[in-house]
Amino acid sequence: AVVTALRISAELERSGDLAGHVAKLARRRFPEHAVPGELHATVLEMGHIAQRLMAKAADVIATRELETALELEGDDDVMDDLHRALFRRLLDDRWRHSVEDAVDVTLAGRFYERFADHAVAVAERVVYLVTGTHTGDLTEESGRR
Numbered sequence: 001a002v003v004t005a006l007r008i009s010a011e012l013e014r015s016g017d018l019a020g021h022v023a024k025l026a027r028r029r030f031p032e033h034a035v036p037g038e039l040h041a042t043v044l045e046m047g048h049i050a051q052r053l054m055a056k057a058a059d060v061i062a063t064r065e066l067e068t069a070l071e072l073e074g075d076d077d078v079m080d081d082l083h084r085a086l087f088r089r090l091l092d093d094r095w096r097h098s099v100e101d102a103v104d105v106t107l108a109g110r111f112y113e114r115f116a117d118h119a120v121a122v123a124e125r126v127v128y129l130v131t132g133t134h135t136g137d138l139t140e141e142s143g144r145r
Contacts (some may be wrong), residue, residue: 010123018112019111019115022108025111026090037085053116054122056123057122059122068123086142087106090106
């Protein structure tokens, strides 16, 4: 329990750092926007998903519900899809924004994607705490049945 708590606290600390990076990115470009207008909705959705995943991870810590913990990995797939969508836009021949804009979009996407990954990692650590088994082992077992 102590080792799991230490590892979870490291995941949460890193998530806080990533949230700080997003804030710094936005502040550095103020009063302009760090993300071009046509990508605002995508990055905003990434922020909402990151927030929901971490809230769900907090619930998993409090309740130790395995089903909810195991759902988080699948919930993260939406974030991964949005992250890939950002790259498709950046690599599109129609990209007409600056290199600085491309870097800012890349960083914002990466910060949110990693934030969500830390939420998943928190849930995986709770699964291990409750079952003594890693989540990959649980999904393999349930797939064999």
